Amino acid sequence: MIYGLIKKNTYQDSVNLMVLSSKLSESDGINNVSIMMGTPANKEILENTGMYSEEFEEAGANDICIAVDTENKEKVEEVREKLDESIKNLSSKSKDSKLEKSKTLDGALTSLPDANLALISIPGEYVYEEADRLLDKGINTFIFSDNVSIEDEKKLKEKAHKKDLLVMGPDCGTGIISNIPLAFANIIPEGNIGIVGASGTGIQEVTSIIGRNGGGITHAIGLGGRDLSSDIGAISALDALEMLDKDKDTDVLVFISKPPAEKVKNKVIDKFKKLNKKVVAIFLGERPKEDEEKIKYAWTLEEAAYKALILSKRQKDYSSNLSDIKDKLDKIKENSSQRKVLGLFGGGTLAGEAAMLLKEHFNVDAKSKEEGYMLKYEDNKIIDLGDDKYTQGRPHPMIDPSTRKKAIKELKDNDDVAIVLFDDVLGYGSNEDMASALAPEIKEVIEYKKSNNKDIVFIASICGTEDDIQSYSEQVEKLKEAGVLVLDTNAEAVYTSISSLNYLNSNIEIKENNDEKKTILNSDLKVINMGLESFAETIKKHGGQVVQYEWSPRAGGDKKMQGLLDKLNSL
Amino acid sequence: MKYKNLDEANKAVTDKIVSAQPYLMDVVPAKEVIDELNGKVLLHAGPPMKWEHMTNPMKGSCYGAAIFEGWAKNEEEADKLLSSGEVEFIPCHHVDAVGPMGGITSGNMPVLVVENKDGGNRAYCTLNEGIGKVLRFGAYNDEVVNRLHWMKDVLGPALSKAVKQIDGGMNLSVIVSKAITMGDEFHQRNIAASALFMKDVMPYILKVGLNEKDLEDVTKFLADTDQFFLNIMMAYSKSVMDSARQIEEGTIVTALTRNGHEFGIRVSGLGDRWFTAPVNTPKGLFFSGYSQDDANADIGDSAITETFGVGGMAMVAAPGVTKFIGLDGFEEAQKISDEESEICVGHNPNMSIPNWDFKGICLGIDIRKVVETGITPYINTGIAHKEAGIGQIGAGVVHPPMECFKKALEALVEKYSK
Numbered sequence: 001m002i003y004g005l006i007k008k009n010t011y012q013d014s015v016n017l018m019v020l021s022s023k024l025s026e027s028d029g030i031n032n033v034s035i036m037m038g039t040p041a042n043k044e045i046l047e048n049t050g051m052y053s054e055e056f057e058e059a060g061a062n063d064i065c066i067a068v069d070t071e072n073k074e075k076v077e078e079v080r081e082k083l084d085e086s087i088k089n090l091s092s093k094s095k096d097s098k099l100e101k102s103k104t105l106d107g108a109l110t111s112l113p114d115a116n117l118a119l120i121s122i123p124g125e126y127v128y129e130e131a132d133r134l135l136d137k138g139i140n141t142f143i144f145s146d147n148v149s150i151e152d153e154k155k156l157k158e159k160a161h162k163k164d165l166l167v168m169g170p171d172c173g174t175g176i177i178s179n180i181p182l183a184f185a186n187i188i189p190e191g192n193i194g195i196v197g198a199s200g201t202g203i204q205e206v207t208s209i210i211g212r213n214g215g216g217i218t219h220a221i222g223l224g225g226r227d228l229s230s231d232i233g234a235i236s237a238l239d240a241l242e243m244l245d246k247d248k249d250t251d252v253l254v255f256i257s258k259p260p261a262e263k264v265k266n267k268v269i270d271k272f273k274k275l276n277k278k279v280v281a282i283f284l285g286e287r288p289k290e291d292e293e294k295i296k297y298a299w300t301l302e303e304a305a306y307k308a309l310i311l312s313k314r315q316k317d318y319s320s321n322l323s324d325i326k327d328k329l330d331k332i333k334e335n336s337s338q339r340k341v342l343g344l345f346g347g348g349t350l351a352g353e354a355a356m357l358l359k360e361h362f363n364v365d366a367k368s369k370e371e372g373y374m375l376k377y378e379d380n381k382i383i384d385l386g387d388d389k390y391t392q393g394r395p396h397p398m399i400d401p402s403t404r405k406k407a408i409k410e411l412k413d414n415d416d417v418a419i420v421l422f423d424d425v426l427g428y429g430s431n432e433d434m435a436s437a438l439a440p441e442i443k444e445v446i447e448y449k450k451s452n453n454k455d456i457v458f459i460a461s462i463c464g465t466e467d468d469i470q471s472y473s474e475q476v477e478k479l480k481e482a483g484v485l486v487l488d489t490n491a492e493a494v495y496t497s498i499s500s501l502n503y504l505n506s507n508i509e510i511k512e513n514n515d516e517k518k519t520i521l522n523s524d525l526k527v528i529n530m531g532l533e534s535f536a537e538t539i540k541k542h543g544g545q546v547v548q549y550e551w552s553p554r555a556g557g558d559k560k561m562q563g564l565l566d567k568l569n570s571l
Numbered sequence: 572m573k574y575k576n577l578d579e580a581n582k583a584v585t586d587k588i589v590s591a592q593p594y595l596m597d598v599v600p601a602k603e604v605i606d607e608l609n610g611k612v613l614l615h616a617g618p619p620m621k622w623e624h625m626t627n628p629m630k631g632s633c634y635g636a637a638i639f640e641g642w643a644k645n646e647e648e649a650d651k652l653l654s655s656g657e658v659e660f661i662p663c664h665h666v667d668a669v670g671p672m673g674g675i676t677s678g679n680m681p682v683l684v685v686e687n688k689d690g691g692n693r694a695y696c697t698l699n700e701g702i703g704k705v706l707r708f709g710a711y712n713d714e715v716v717n718r719l720h721w722m723k724d725v726l727g728p729a730l731s732k733a734v735k736q737i738d739g740g741m742n743l744s745v746i747v748s749k750a751i752t753m754g755d756e757f758h759q760r761n762i763a764a765s766a767l768f769m770k771d772v773m774p775y776i777l778k779v780g781l782n783e784k785d786l787e788d789v790t791k792f793l794a795d796t797d798q799f800f801l802n803i804m805m806a807y808s809k810s811v812m813d814s815a816r817q818i819e820e821g822t823i824v825t826a827l828t829r830n831g832h833e834f835g836i837r838v839s840g841l842g843d844r845w846f847t848a849p850v851n852t853p854k855g856l857f858f859s860g861y862s863q864d865d866a867n868a869d870i871g872d873s874a875i876t877e878t879f880g881v882g883g884m885a886m887v888a889a890p891g892v893t894k895f896i897g898l899d900g901f902e903e904a905q906k907i908s909d910e911e912s913e914i915c916v917g918h919n920p921n922m923s924i925p926n927w928d929f930k931g932i933c934l935g936i937d938i939r940k941v942v943e944t945g946i947t948p949y950i951n952t953g954i955a956h957k958e959a960g961i962g963q964i965g966a967g968v969v970h971p972p973m974e975c976f977k978k979a980l981e982a983l984v985e986k987y988s989k
Contacts, residue, residue: 015894018856018965025859034859041703041795049860067859103944107913556945561977564984565943568822571576571987 003076004053007064012037012087017064020086024079032069033079037061099536101548105133108528108549115547116520119182119539120169121145121531122551127170128152130530130551135159135167139528140520143169143224144183144535150231153224157235166243166520167236169224173200176207176220180525180544183222183535187542191216193312194244196237197256198223202284202301206254209305215312218250219521228260228268238271245275247521248320252311254304255281269295280307318495322503325485331455332418333504338454341497342411343375343382343421344404346397346434347463350423350490351384357494358382361501379416383407398430401437408441411456412448418504419457419497423490424475426464433470435478442482457500458484461493572820572987577840577939580821581916584839585935587818588879589919591811592688594740595803598730600723602678604695605666607659609678611642614663616674616872617830618845622653622660626831628709628867631959632673633658635711639719640677646711664826664837668695669809669872671802672707672955673831680719681727685806686740690814696806698722698730699799701792707871708955708962725785726792733775741771743807744921746800751881751922751932756889757804758873758882759951759966764800769793805872808879815839822983823916824936827878827948827971831870836975838938841982848974853954855967856895867957869969874950880919880932883949883968884911888924888932892951896968901926907949908933914940914948938983941976 017035024033034051036042038059046052051067059065066083068076102108109115118134120127124147131141135156148170160167168175174197175182179190186204188211195217197203203220210217221240228234237257244250253275260268265283272279272295280296282288282304288297296311298304322329332338341358345351355374359365364377372387385397385404394400404422411417424434431437442458449456460479466472476486487493527546529536539546555561574580602608613636615629625633634649637658643649652658663670670676682695697707700718704710734741746767753763776789793799816825818839826837833847850869857863876882886892887908890901898904905926911933912918918931941947947970954965 015856015891018858019894021859022856032859036859041701045703045858049858051859101909102913103910103946104913104940106940552945554943556973558977561942561980564980565939567984567988568577568939568980 001069001071001073002051002053003068003070003073004055005066005068005076005080006038006055006059007066007080007083012064016087020083023086024082027075027078027082029072029075030068030070030079032067034067034069035083036065038063038065099533099540099546099548101550103550103552105528105549108547109137111547112526112528112545115139115526115528116523117142117177117525118528118530118549119144119535121183121535124148124170126553128156131156131167132159134528135163135165138163138165140166141168142175142182142222143167143172144531145169146171150226150229153226154232154235157227157232161235161239164517164519166221166239168222171226172222172224174203174220175222176217177520178219178525178544179217180527180542181538182527185220186211188220189216190218191312192218192249192251193254193308194218194247194250194252195220195254195256196223196240196244197221197254198225198228198237198260199256199258199284202256202282205301206256206305206308209302210309213305213309215309218247219244223257225258228257228264230261230264234260234264234268237268241268241271241275243519243521245277246517246519251277252308253277253279254308255279256301256304257283259283259286278311280304280311318492318499319503321485321487321492321496322499325457325500328455328457329500329503331453332457335415335454337415338418339501339504340378340416341380341382341419341421341501342417344407345374345382345384345421345423346386346404347423347425348384348386350425350461350463351382351386353490354421354494355382357491358498361498382421398425398434401431401434404438405441408438408445411445415454417456419459419500421493421497422458422460424460424462424464424479426462426468426470426472426475428469430470433475433478435470435475435482439478439482442484446483458482459487459493459497459500460484461487461490463490574820577820577822577987578916580818580840581823581935581937584815584818584821584823584825585916587690587815588811588934589921590689591744591814593685593694593743593807593810594688595683595734595743596686596693596740597684597734598681598698598727599684600678600727601668601676601680601682601695601697604682604684604693605668605678607661607666608676610659611657612659612661612678613637614666614668614670614674614676615660615830616663616670616672616870617828618833618835618847619662619665620660620830620832622656624830624832626867626870627957627959628955629673629675629831629870631709631711632675632706634959635706635715635719636675636677636680638711639716640679662828662830663872664809664828666695667693667809667813669805669828669875670697670707671699671805671873672871672953673709674872675706679723681723681730683803683806685743685803685810687810687814690810690817692810692813692817694806694809694813696802696809698726699796699802701796702798702963704962708953709867709959710962711960721788725781726789729776729779729781729785729789730772732779733772736775736778743803746771747804747807747881748922750800751885751888752925754889754891755800756881756883756885756892756951758801758876759892759895760889761800761804762797764804765793765797768800768803801873801876804881805875808875808881809872812875812878816842822938824878824938824941824948827874827950828872829869829874829971831868834869834971834975836938836971836979838979838983840986841979844982846975846979846982848972848978851969851972853952853967853969854896855952855954855965856897857954857965858963861956861964865956865958865964867955869950869952870955871952873952874948874971877948877950878936880915880934881922883951884908884915884933885922885924886911886949886951887927890926895951895966910946911949914944914946938976938979942973942980945973947971947973947976
């Protein structure tokens, strides 16, 4: 029996209605439902399909005609209710999938044109071909997949080595590049320890201990279990060590592996000796050798982590800060009497810290007897201008810049001081603009030195935040403008002064940052994830750029077609 | 090869697609522009085929055409004539034409004349007859034949006179570019383009001197026929792709078509050759009373729109169309276009899709990418009843068989390995 209903003046797109018709036709007790706008053509279709009801006579083009074929009249009302409900819910539910996806490498590269790493977790038999063409495109590979032959591994690693690229794996479980976790990895704070390891959980354990104990890492480079075999000969290990050695954020290296073939092990240890940075090495299961100057050996993973932690705190390398003041230092170097540090501090504790670090450097323990001097050693001076000696009858130097200005001005007649260290303490109560107050005198001294074919270095740190009334960044700008090297912390300022002194007193070269080669360690990580989608989500979550390459075997695995494609593409 | 490599050759092909300038010049009886139709000849959709391989809807269309041309009085006479071998069948594609569904075109049917002023070539297509019982879906009753006569006697001449008043013809790319921003993908959905076409043509139709009844009928027909622009888009796409075919090198698909029996493709580097394989059957949404079991196998030249880069390839422009294929909403539509763009060499900047971050439509289907990825063109299509005489029963989507692309790939290797 056909029942007809009209829903007046409710226009719906015909497609929506077709969807509803087929959905409602599936209800129990209903033979068929046909819902259409009441146009003449549609009425004709209703007639032709045997779904016409005389109620439709008066339906116009803006009325919905609902034809219900059922033996149970109550079902008609049910259809009307469901129709009303469905019309209300027509808007599509948007699914939040923001991960970019592509089914081709070309497509992935269109989304991420300068991708520099591919994380590969596809079946092993396809890995060689894919990794090979990625290397051809200049992309580093992290191969999570196993079942790649050792011959193929060697070919890939040799190719990567020639192109200054890195192949991590095959069968590489863990990696952290620029604080972005790859495959199985923990979230470890940023720090200055770099890890290279042919042991996935070894890396996880060491990095976790470092992280839990206040340290942090730059990169953790997994190698896969076979890299240190005599077949492969540690190709990736050596390249990874080299890359980390050149990485300016990495100060200490940790090398983790099971005992390799003796020949390979010697190769790796030789490499340690050639590096500029200290290394903690653990060959799991092998009694540690005696420490050497640059290499500390560990017996357990925990021991390796702690040794790295201790070294990392001492070995932070501030010499990279020197590139900005290299010209000044080279000028100062010409004048052999100019080798002293003068600290002009407003903050007493900051002065104390500076004195402490310099004492450590000069290897002196003596407490200065003169008032106001936190350190006075062979004319190197750290002065606390807040000492009573200087503040009688005037405000504290954090408010009143006059004593400091005077001291800076006097440097014109001083030919011993190479480096002037000072602080700028912000906050309520402090001078509203210490940088502007000191700038004229600083500029004057620098100009004066220059006009006499000399130079002088000012190094400062600012204690305060952006929200302070003086605004941290504005103070930085003003001091920089005056010619001051501004560093993040007081300790860094002091360490940089020490590095400067070392430079002035020796023949070491300052490493130029600009000739640093672009590697995966010093570029933003841009990853093509081939395989397990969850890996891509992790990368995305941690701020890495990633595109999911929904890989499947080329030409559906049809070998003949793959051959034809290769032939055609090689023309 | 006169190009450095296949990528360069493909660039030359797609440059022709981008630089195309199709204009609607006229509407004329088919036999005036297609010589072959001056004999007992019918054009059909798809790659070449014989009467005995035609599916019922195409046969139904042939009956209708034979009756319309006065070769037969009824189905029986038409069947006798057509199975006797006296009527020659030629693919539309072989005579610069394309035809929707059955694609059956006879000498006295009016066709759109679209000229690609860049390539200097023309393409033809019959006029859209509306929906329901229509010849292209295999219906051939009196209503169908009468409408064909009205189109020949009233609609065709009216449009001819109207279009000819426009100096240099009607610039179709303008309409296409506008309509794609209004939600058309030009295969399943042409309502915006049809409305824009009507808006542009009506001022001229008013001046062609129609009597009141004819003017009313023509106006009503154009107003009611939401898919009117589809056939214009087919001629448009054919004129563009034939101009691209002049390059004669590379791996770009220049035609996708089906005759209900076989799917056929042409590839830029392989000229006029067809690469065929058995067609699939479209999946979709059916008018009440019909189901998937009633669906005829894939049929029609309309996939020329996908060849150009619209239709299913441009699903993102018309998210509403996703409902035909049981998908729901914009993201699904975008996913389809994103996927299709992976088998193309680029995007056509002339047809920019706002909700695709203004990316252009897909440009140049590369058979190498099709074979490599297993992704085939997404074709939005009407669905005919598998019995003759019933007509359209739904709409949906269909994919070409991969075999066509594999065969063409093999032929290309053979050609270029020499």
